[in-house]
Amino acid sequence: xxxxxxxxxxxxxxxxxxxxxxxxxxxxxxxxxxxxxxxxxxxxxxxxxxxxxxxxxxxxxxxxxxxxxxxxxxxxxxxxxxxxxxxxxxxxxxxxxxxxxxxxxxxxxxxxxxxxxxxxxxxxxxxxxxxxxxxxxxxxxxxxxxxxxxxxxxx
Amino acid sequence: xxxxxxxxxxxxxxxxxxxxxxxxxxxxxxxxxxxxxxxxxxxxxxxxxxxxxxxxxxxxxxxxxxxxxxxxxxxxxxxxxxxxxxxxxxxxxxxxxxxxxxxxxxxxxxxxxxxxxxxxxxxxxxxxxxxxxxxxxxxxxxxxxxxxxxxxxxx
DNA sequence: GCACATTCTTGAATGATTCCAGAAAAGGTG
DNA sequence: CACCTTTTCTGGAATCATTCAAGAATGTGC
Numbered sequence: 440x441x442x443x444x445x446x447x448x449x450x451x452x453x454x455x456x457x458x459x460x461x462x463x464x465x466x467x468x469x470x471x472x473x474x475x476x477x478x479x480x481x482x483x484x485x486x487x488x489x490x491x492x493x494x495x496x497x498x499x500x501x502x503x504x505x506x507x508x509x510x511x512x513x514x515x516x517x518x519x520x521x522x523x524x525x526x527x528x529x530x531x532x533x534x535x536x537x538x539x540x541x542x543x544x545x546x547x548x549x550x551x552x553x554x555x556x557x558x559x560x561x562x563x564x565x566x567x568x569x570x571x572x573x574x575x576x577x578x579x580x581x582x583x584x585x586x587x588x589x590x591x592x593x594x
Numbered sequence: 595x596x597x598x599x600x601x602x603x604x605x606x607x608x609x610x611x612x613x614x615x616x617x618x619x620x621x622x623x624x625x626x627x628x629x630x631x632x633x634x635x636x637x638x639x640x641x642x643x644x645x646x647x648x649x650x651x652x653x654x655x656x657x658x659x660x661x662x663x664x665x666x667x668x669x670x671x672x673x674x675x676x677x678x679x680x681x682x683x684x685x686x687x688x689x690x691x692x693x694x695x696x697x698x699x700x701x702x703x704x705x706x707x708x709x710x711x712x713x714x715x716x717x718x719x720x721x722x723x724x725x726x727x728x729x730x731x732x733x734x735x736x737x738x739x740x741x742x743x744x745x746x747x748x749x
Numbered sequence: 750g751c752a753c754a755t756t757c758t759t760g761a762a763t764g765a766t767t768c769c770a771g772a773a774a775a776g777g778t779g
Numbered sequence: 780c781a782c783c784t785t786t787t788c789t790g791g792a793a794t795c796a797t798t799c800a801a802g803a804a805t806g807t808g809c
Contacts, residue, residue: 456755456806476796494757496797501756514667517796531715540713558695560686562726571717611775611786631765646789651766653787672765 453505460490464498465522468508473519473530473539513539513568529566533573542569608660615645619653620677623663628674628685628694668694668723684721688728697724 446465450457460483467474467482474482480495499520502508509524513532519539529542601620605612615638622629622637629637635650654675657663664679668687674694684697 458756458806460757489758491758493759493798497756510669512667512669514665514673518669531713531717533715540715542712557697557724557726558686559729559732560688560695560724560726561732562686562724563689564725566723566725568721568723569712569715569717570719570721571712571715574714577714577716613775613787615788644789648767648790649788656787 449507453502453507455501455505455507459487460494461498461502463487463490464495464502465507468520468522472523472541473511473521475517475519477517479520511539513537527564529568531569531571531573533576534570535572535576538573538575540573542567604662608657608662610656610660610662614642615649616653616657618642618645619650619657620662623675623677627678627696628666628676630672630674632672634675666694668692682719684723686724686726686728688731689725690727690731693728693730695728697722 446462447457449465450461455461463483463486464479466486467479471478471482476492476495476499479499480490480492483490483495499508499510503510503520506524508520508522510518510520511530512518513530516532516537521541523541526543531540531542532538601617602612604620605616610616618638618641619634621641622634626633626637631647631650631654634654635645635647638645638650654663654665658665658675661679663675663677665673665675666685667673668685671687671692676696678696681698686695686697687693
């Protein structure tokens, strides 16, 4: 087995054309697990020289459509994307810097998928987001965190 | 006891001034559990005649800050607000029309709050979002849903 | 290698949300 | 009850993420 399922093969299997921007995006996501569009675009540009932001959006949309990547959208953050799909895992999001980490489901594959009262909805997915503080931000005295996504932008 | 904790008293207790727009927002939220800013603004205008969108945002921000309302942001939808706070409950979101319903926690008050591996994060909240199809959309043959937020806008 | 469909580029539009400065209103005090 | 300070509301513009559109470039199957 290759390093991690040959990207070219992945694209072909998904019925998608193999283009430079697409490979760059896969590569970027492989390196940065929960990157937002901007980071992915930066990474892709570092690799290819020039890629339009639009292309990144298109690529990500195509990937999401065929299930190659999963789009996650923690409240208050721009959308982020990850390659891990299929295994129902969840995320911890840092309230102060926006960092995201993966969390495997504690009770098997579909933990809380059973709602107490589904109001007649037919539920097909349970998405769990844990909110807290990442080790880095916990260590820092509540100011000057690494990224700062939504507080005191002037500091 | 009043219908549901006198709004005026609620505001006073929260240390907020009692203003017409604020009462209108509380009223609107009492009637529409998971309204977005636009709906709230409409409801408030129906009641007061004129209110700036800005005022609605300010009011909601103030309410959120003191914990009077909770802000929820399902991926792909504008932010929504609800009065129910304090009881850790979750939401079911309809993939086709965006409808939201409350779901009480099946296993007591803090169900999945225990992540299998917290990566060093100190977690303070677990937010669960169930995705599925609401009864209305399930009944409809997959087209012409009530609101249609994000699929096949041309249909 | 060719033709065709798909994908990328450029540039602009949209929608939600926020920032700003000034005008108005609410509450507490004398 | 009038005054003053603080907070809130108005109106308009700015910002950010994302999407739309039209044409040029590229990948794929034959």
